Amino acid sequence: MSEMMHSLVEQAEDGAYAASCPLYPGERKPVGGSKTIAGKPGILARVVRIFAAGTAIVLVAPPVFAQVDTAAVASAHLFTSSQVVGLSVVIGVISAALLSTLWVVRQRGNLESESREIRSALSDAQQRISQYQALIADKNRRIVIWDGNERPELIGQLPAETGAPQDSEFLAFGLWLKSRSASELERAIDRLRGSAQSFDMVVETHREEILEAQGRVSGGRAFVRFVALNNLRAELAELKIERDRLLSSISAFQSMLDAIDLPAWQRDSDGRLTWVNHAYGEAVEASTPAQAVDEGREFLTTVARERIRATATTESPFHDKISTVVRGNRTFFDVVDVKVPSGSAGIAVDVSGIEAVRAELERTLKSHAETLDHLATPVAIFDGDRRLQFYNQAFVSLWELDIAFLESRPDNAELLERLRAAKKLPDQLNWKSWKEAALSVYRALDTQSDLWHLPNGQTLRVFATAHPQGGATWVFENLTEQVDLETRYNTLLKVQGETIDHLSEGVAVFGPDGRIRLSNPAFRALWGITEADAKPGTHIRALGDACSQSYDRPDGWRTFAELITSFDDERRSSQGTLELFSGLVLDYAVIPLPNAQTMLTFVNMTDSVRAERALTEKNEALRKADELKNDFVQHVSYELRSPLTNIIGFTDLLRTPGLGPLNDRQAEYIDHISTSSSVLLTLVNDILDLATVDAGIMHLNYSPIDLGDLLDDVSMQIADRLQESGVTLEITAPAHLGSIIADPQRLKQILVKLLSNAANFSPEGSSIALECQRDGTDFVFSVSDRGPGISQDMIANVFDRFATGAKTGKRGGAGLGLSIVDSFVSLHHGTVTIDSQPGKGTVVTCRIPSVDLPTSVAAE
Template identity: 85%
Template structure:
């Protein structure tokens, strides 16, 4: 129910007038009316007291009059005695005071009756409004209880009968119609509301399982609680909230119970991550708290165990087995039960280490050895005294690709060899029986036997067979296939590398740590002009340097290479550089450390590239100087032309003034032509100067916030004369509020004026130019469309070029700089400009100007 307020003047407890009293407290208005009546009575008593004082004041002035009459009375003493005179004076004074007081009281009585009528009328209106508001508050779906400082509260409205809520004063006996939990929570909340002004919102349940929303608030010094009967979705939501509270209570009870037992318990999500653990779990993983164990993902079980549990557990068949793990550095066995649920899984572990220690000490040791061997990459098989297979690792299974069921049947060693021979996985033998007997003779031998098996699939195995003192044997199969392949490929690689190095165009030489050359290719010897004998393997680097001296006569030439190659520093340094031989060859060299403390020295002939680079550098420098000269010339000429043009325009305007003298019609026409031509020439000079500034990279934008509506008004005013001269009109289409943009106001205005002037120049007389403006995000997008002759497809690519004047249908010729300036200024704003035109259908130029966040200067590139 929304809160309404009503203002009724009445005196508050502090003597001021109260206003904006809450509508819910209907008794407040009656109380205010009584206060007004009491005030009226106090006021009447005060008036009466004033009347008495006034009568006394009227009687007092009579005494001077009597005093002045004393001589007269004394003169007539023979007629009256002194006592008679005094009595007469008193009687006259009292009669006068009574008459004046009576007249004043009659007037005040009339005023009091008028005020009483007004107060009764206001009280009647207030009671009528209170009745209306009480009717609005009364609702069968809600009830309001108001405490106004007294012990007896006021009840407004009612709740539906199906809720079981009493309609009389028993409503406040919450324990009679609410459930015990809801009643106790509500009574505590009401107590805090009345004593501490603490508001509350809660959902309570009645004895009939109906749901009610209770809201407690304090307003205007009064406490009130609103009870609202919920229905439909709100009731369902409240019931769900209550059911959730019940479930959370149950979950909390179970978690408390699990925290109290000395057995690690956990809960995981569907991805296998921990979501909850108990204190026993936290202690087992040495976490300061269960939450820390969850946050850090501390696992009590090994990865293999968790994967096994995840793979074998189903909703119908929980996992139950004994798992070994490490707790506080000690090997511990847990009897683990893990149950799969829709949102993950939950598990419990019971420590059975003591039982396992007594019962399976030997089994655990064997299992540990087996796990160690199972992680080896070398295939291993162990046979007992009866020559039956007792153990094999994963590498053994991968090597022979045998069925697990066959291996688990613990076959005899001879049977295993027969199976491998039948599968054609053993070496082909001329005498199979003799070969098998030799292989199985290990069981009768005291020494380890070793043999090489070349398998049909191309693998090479070194087989070790060792007999056990108590009987049995261990077979180890070392796979030498990769080693043999690597050796073969290495030899092949060495040959290929030698051939490759010999045919390289770059010179290559490899030196050992002793400074002696290991190999060199023909390109190395050709670049330095030495023979194969002078660079034969084993020659010291000093001898190589002496042989290369005629080609590179520098004191520190090969000495630097020798220091890098034979250095004893812990960190071997690489080096790069360029050197020029006496023959004119330019070589790029690189000193590259290699493994085994060897060093490779390479030389690349860069003569042609260097010569081309030098030529390009010289040409680029010449072009740069020419460009600088051109820019300086254009700027100088532009500035020099602008000064006399300004004088011409000024004198032309002066000649137009009446003070200089009258001009005939022809002189006035000539003056107009001079002014027009000077203005066009000044515009052209300014355009050339702007382009020169852009080319020189010194133009900077002066960013400021621009109101786009004001910008369009300014542009339309400045272009009006040009449009009138060309006989065309301008239509501006823009939304009601374009907003503002941060850009250079002067350059943005130039862009619009150039586009409109260009469109006016190519539009037929009487046509209309359209300027469409819009905002796309923070960008300002505008387009200028004319109905001119259009541009042919082969000319569109050159419209933004400077001095491009291919179109001859314009009213006024120009230098062809308008669109070029537009393109330059848009680019400076990091914007985009495009043109769309068809012959005979007109041209549309579209520009996009982005707005920047903070004002800053941007230099032209």
């Protein structure tokens, strides 16, 4: 029985152990919520043990009681068997209850022990958490934790000197971090939260404080720790930032040097090129700067490089102008080469233009000096040190100073002292104050002027102007003649009065109030009034009433009165003609004078008007005769063109093989007939064109003309004429002449006439030149030949009609070619000029302006 109990207890313990065994090696998983603490058996094993013990007691009790019962039965037979069984059960139950009570008491003790152990572990964990929180809450660091999309948690704080906010504005990095650091930090946080990319970086606050930012991901949470750096770590971070700044600056400077058009280079300690910019590569004709460095292409000559190496030091860089060859041209460069321990660096500035400007400035100054030297006004220029820099001959003549003294560049004060000692300056009560006032021009902003009355009787107006760069210019204007002129003016006023009185023209001067100031006898005689009627102070209306006997028209003196007494801001002048009752014809003029006065003049034009009327009648007769002449020329020209056209047509018809062969003499006659007919037709056309121009009925048909096509047409049209004369044509024109708005037919006639005339007078085997160019919107062309030329006394008549000039041409003519050219160019509002010298040829230049075609606006 005892063995069976032990077996049950072992099975219970084994079952409890099996329930607490791990599912996998190295892993425990309690079953049924039971828990093993400090190696003690489980509750289930304990219960099994208790019930096993109670069963053992029950099993042991029957034999004992059996022995007792046997004795009792034997002795007295007091209990029955059923009573014995019931008593055994009761005793077993009581024993089980006692054992259960003992187990509960023991289990309670175990639970209290486990509770004490758990409280101790919890206290240790809370102590560690407090230590960690104290460590995190250090004033030199702050942690930001993001848990999903929840609001971030802020732990710790940063020192106040960093400028970091202590509240929720801490996450607004742009408020307390520099813009570059804030943008980089925000991008790093986005990558940390989005793709779990850790980062370590250094940021800089607006207060120049350095912080270290570390981003990590742990347990599904993203956190960023900000640590305020100090001492060596802060210095290291500052060095990193400074290094980044230096690298950025170097990159910026290299980019800038690559962008500028100035060759720049860098060499090592052995003098080899290590870096060049694009301008250097282009200067040495390398495709890239790297090729120039690899191939060692030198920008400066060997002598110049050796000179730089010998003279340049770390304390004194090389700086001088050096000549070198760039793209085949000799160029001057201002070279600066700086020597450093690791090598050297240099840059070259093209100063060829500056040298040219300097030379031009020297020439300009020399020209100005020559100009000032020829002025009659004395001029003296002093530099910033108040020393004489320039003077002209008029200055020497005015003051009669020694040239050697002036060439010594005296001081302005010294010059004034010399003039005072020579008694050539005005006498002053306080010489020192006067000299200081004169020399104050060097500190003045505006030009100073003064009058000097010299002891020799001259009066000078002195202008002194300070220069912006220092120095001053003194100009001495001699007013002696002006003073004399003022004296003479007063005398002339009296002479003028006498002169006006003896003029044949009538003159009357009125004041702004309309009252007469003066009048001459001729005025009174023309209008038949007395001296009393035109005495000074008489109003113009009263004067008009007195003159009404000679000229009584409403628009007469009333108009004069309105012009003289008008209150308009701008006084008007007027002129016209009037005829008096006496038959006199007067030309009048109303002329505004200074001081608001007005002069009224009357000129007796009776004889002239009568002669003009006679000439007008004759001119009308001549005009009608000219019209008859033009009509006759046009009629005859048109009548001549018809038979000439028939002659030319039949001549060409006779040449055709279909009408039969011609012998040599007949062919020769036909050629003469054709040539003469063509010449005659050209002459008739020229006469007709001139008659049309003279009649004023020729109108130009303006249209856009492509000048290139125009030159091609003219060269083709004149080819036969050039071949006949044995000359060649050279056309010089830009590639793109563009277009012009003119009459194509007349412009082509101008070119053909000029080229034909040049071919006619050019020797055989020579060439004529046609040069074309554009001057703004104008088309300018010239035709030149190497003919005998025209004498100066004949140039003025070359454009006259029927002016044949010299008889040296290959073909005679009526002399209408240049006349037609002049007429057509004038119709285009252009100009034509001729330049010729005997024996050197002739050049005819024409300028044809382009016109603007009117644009029609559609009705709305």
